[in-house]
Amino acid sequence: xxxxxxxxxxxxxxKKILTIFLLALLAVCITFLVSIxxxxxxxxxxxxxxxxxxxxxxxxxLESEMQMIEKxxxxxxxxxxxxxxxxxxxxxxxxxxxxxxxxDIYQQLYSYMYQSKYIKTIxxxxxDDSNICMGSSxxxxxxxxxxxxxxxxxxxxxxxxxxxxxxxxxxxxxxNLLKLKYLSLKPLAKLYITxxxxxxIEDGLINAGSSSQTSxxxxxxxxNRIYPTDPFHDEFSKKTIKEQAKTENAYLxxxxxxxxxxxxxxxxxxxxxxxxxxxxxxxxxxHVQQIRIQIILFTFFIILVTAxxxxxxxxxxxxxxxYLIEKIKCFGSGETPACNVKCYNYENRKDEIGQLHRSFDExxxxxxxxxxxxxxxxxxxxxxxxxxLQQQIxxxxxxxxxxxxxxxxxxxxxxxxxxMVRSLGNLFRASIAGQRDIILLSEELEVLTNYIxxxxxxxxxxxxxxxxxxxxxxxxxxxxxxxxxxxxxxxKHAMEDTDEMCHINVIIYENDTDYHIEVxxxxxxxxxxxxxxxxxxxxxxxxxxxxxxxxxxxxxxxYGDRYSLDxxxxxxMAVVLLTIPKEKEV
Numbered sequence: 001x002x003x004x005x006x007x008x009x010x011x012x013x014x015k016k017i018l019t020i021f022l023l024a025l026l027a028v029c030i031t032f033l034v035s036i037x038x039x040x041x042x043x044x045x046x047x048x049x050x051x052x053x054x055x056x057x058x059x060x061x062l063e064s065e066m067q068m069i070e071k072x073x074x075x076x077x078x079x080x081x082x083x084x085x086x087x088x089x090x091x092x093x094x095x096x097x098x099x100x101x102x103x104d105i106y107q108q109l110y111s112y113m114y115q116s117k118y119i120k121t122i123x124x125x126x127x128d129d130s131n132i133c134m135g136s137s138x139x140x141x142x143x144x145x146x147x148x149x150x151x152x153x154x155x156x157x158x159x160x161x162x163x164x165x166x167x168x169x170x171x172x173x174x175x176n177l178l179k180l181k182y183l184s185l186k187p188l189a190k191l192y193i194t195x196x197x198x199x200x201i202e203d204g205l206i207n208a209g210s211s212s213q214t215s216x217x218x219x220x221x222x223x224n225r226i227y228p229t230d231p232f233h234d235e236f237s238k239k240t241i242k243e244q245a246k247t248e249n250a251y252l253x254x255x256x257x258x259x260x261x262x263x264x265x266x267x268x269x270x271x272x273x274x275x276x277x278x279x280x281x282x283x284x285x286x287h288v289q290q291i292r293i294q295i296i297l298f299t300f301f302i303i304l305v306t307a308x309x310x311x312x313x314x315x316x317x318x319x320x321x322x323y324l325i326e327k328i329k330c331f332g333s334g335e336t337p338a339c340n341v342k343c344y345n346y347e348n349r350k351d352e353i354g355q356l357h358r359s360f361d362e363x364x365x366x367x368x369x370x371x372x373x374x375x376x377x378x379x380x381x382x383x384x385x386x387x388x389l390q391q392q393i394x395x396x397x398x399x400x401x402x403x404x405x406x407x408x409x410x411x412x413x414x415x416x417x418x419x420m421v422r423s424l425g426n427l428f429r430a431s432i433a434g435q436r437d438i439i440l441l442s443e444e445l446e447v448l449t450n451y452i453x454x455x456x457x458x459x460x461x462x463x464x465x466x467x468x469x470x471x472x473x474x475x476x477x478x479x480x481x482x483x484x485x486x487x488x489x490x491x492k493h494a495m496e497d498t499d500e501m502c503h504i505n506v507i508i509y510e511n512d513t514d515y516h517i518e519v520x521x522x523x524x525x526x527x528x529x530x531x532x533x534x535x536x537x538x539x540x541x542x543x544x545x546x547x548x549x550x551x552x553x554x555x556x557x558x559y560g561d562r563y564s565l566d567x568x569x570x571x572x573m574a575v576v577l578l579t580i581p582k583e584k585e586v
Contacts, residue, residue, distance in 0.1 A: 014318040021310055025303050032299055036292055043288065052251070055264055055277050058204035058217065063270040065118060065200055069173050069193055070159055072115050076191065077177055081108050086188040087179060089126055102132050109134040120170065121194040124177065125149075127187075139194040143172050152176050152190060161271045163219075163226040169198035171226065197227050216278040219268075226273060237276050241265050253281060320346075320353045324360060331364055332413055367411045416457045423450035438558070441476040441508070445469065448484045448506070455491060462501050463491075469508040476515060478580055479554050485547040486519040486576050493574070494523030503573075510582070517578040524574045526567040548576075555580070 076082060085101040092098065109122050113134050121135030131137060142164040151160060152174050159175040173193040179186040201217050219226040223238050233256055244252065244265040251264045260281040267274055323337075330337045346357035406425070409417035426446070445467070452465050487504060494502040500523060507518045527533065531552055552565045559581055566577040 012318075013321065014314055018311065018314055022307065025307060029299065029303060033296070036295065040288065040292070051262065051264055051277070051279060052266075054208040054210055055266060055275075057208040058201070058210075059266065059268055059275065061204035061207055062200060063268065065116065066161065066173075066195075066270060069116055069119065069195060072112055072119075073159060073173065073175055073191055073193060076108075076112055077180065079108055081105070082177070083180055083188075086124075086126075086177060087181065090179075090186075090188050093128065102130075105132050106134065118196045118200045119193055120196050121192075123190075123192040123194070125190040125192065127189070132189075135194070139170065140172075140192055142166070142168060142170060142194075143192070148172070148174050148192070149190060153187070157185065163221060163224070166229075167225045167227065167231075168229050169196065169227065171195050171197045201227065210279070215280065218276045218278070220274045220276065221272070222274075232278070241274050241276055317353075320357070324353070324356055327357075327360060327364075328413070363411070370408075370411070420454050420457050423453040426450040437480055437554075438477050439480045441469075441473045441478050444478050444480070444483050445473075447481065448487060451484050451487065459495060459502075462495065462499070464501060464503045466503070466505045468506070470510070473508070478515075478517070479551075479558060482551050482554070482578060483517060483519070485551060486578065489548060490519055490521035490524070490574065490576070494521045498523060505573075514579050514581055517580075518575060519578070520570070520573040520575040522573055525569050526574050526576075530567045531565060551578075 082105055085105050088095070088101050089098055105124060109124070109132070113119055113122060119135075121133065121137075121139040123134075123137070123140050124132040126132070131140070133140075143162065144165055148160075148162065151162075152158075153176065155175070157176050157178045159173060161171060161173055163171050171194075173191075173195060175191050176187045177189045177191050179188050197219070201219075205215065205217060216228075216232055218228065218232060218237055220237065220241060225231065225234055225237070236254075236256065240252070240263060251262070254261055254263060256278075262279045262281040264277040264279075265274065266277070327337050346354045346361075348354075349357075406418050406421040409415075409421060448467075456463055456465065483506065487506065490504050491502070494504070502521060502523050504519070504521045507520075509516050509518075531549065534549055548565065555563045555565065555578070563579055563581065566579070568575050568577075
């Protein structure tokens, strides 16, 4: 991450702004694509709800027609002519009037045949297996009579809807015709009503606004296809019914035979059958895809045009910043800028670029004047007397001189010299000015900051300094010039005789009664009882060793013997711990 941060920092301002703009465009593009995706999903949900409502109309139509056929069968059971003749046929198996009785039943079936347009055949099977049939007598052979006879016998008068031996266009309604007289409920015959399911489903689809040409409606009982006759991805249908039964919205979009199909599954509770509805989704899918591609292409075109226009605008704007940079380089090297740079007039420009150019031109003019004046002053100084050179330099003259050097270094673009001079001036002021021995911690840290600035310029990347202090230090007082000498001592012993990188950390923290200032550094180690050995001259102090003894003595004088410097080594670092009490005045 740091590697990429450095690369970004090294980019020009033009490239930085252009990169940020392109990232913003990319974010907008991603958001737009996600929005299109969400919109497509919402469209599919709406399509499902619309088709589900249509299918609900179809299933409601199927159930209402089936219930009507069941009511017709109940009417037939209650028909006195049918009851009387069936009772006669049951009680008189060898009578000569059996043919007349069957004729009377047949005539009664005629009226029921046309009460529903979906009834194809009505079969009344007597106990001797003779068939009174209204319609085609062959329709009954599409169904498993043996299983049906056993089933309706067990149902004891209840009805059942079932399907053929092979998938087809017809289903059958079956029940026993029971004897109602004296409520004996004795089985008299078996009733089979063959229903044209194909026509019923087609009428239901038409009433719901759908078409059999663009859709398919399949009835399933478990894993058995009931309708239609021709198979249509049976394995897929079985698998889909099982999977979609577990979801709330039982729909999906799938590709079958290279065609997109919008698929809805459901359940007919009246008969216990499942259905699966296929609708040709190709026209809608390709229309939606075409619109989506058009929107995406148009969006990318607008983004591309915008990026080109913004790039041209940025180039035009930052060209004048490049002119300013070229001016600065030429001024630093003493060369004359090119004509296209120096001939452009920025006097009438009111924006920031115009202000920068005018300010730089005014500064260069002032520097030239000062340079000429300084040359004259150097000639005068050459003629100055030795007495003038030997005069003591008073602090005000020293400060003014350092400020002048700082200002001139800034004018010539020597930022390192400017920082060192300014930091040195601040150090002199802090050392000489004022008579207080106790100062605010913020003032002491300001001295430390100026010192570190000088050393960072001196050692460059070899010095890594880190300061950790509480946010609010306005109430903390410390002895004057205590932290900076400790850092100077760490720097002296860690860096003077080696080329290795040095880490110096200053950490300020507190406990209930005291403040602790911890200065640690790599590259050196403390001997045990260092202060004691220096005070007893067992070790000759070098550099700031005397300063450590002075700081230790000042702490004891100000706060008592329990407050002093503590030296130890921890984690390959030499550590000095300075402790002061939580007091504002001493």
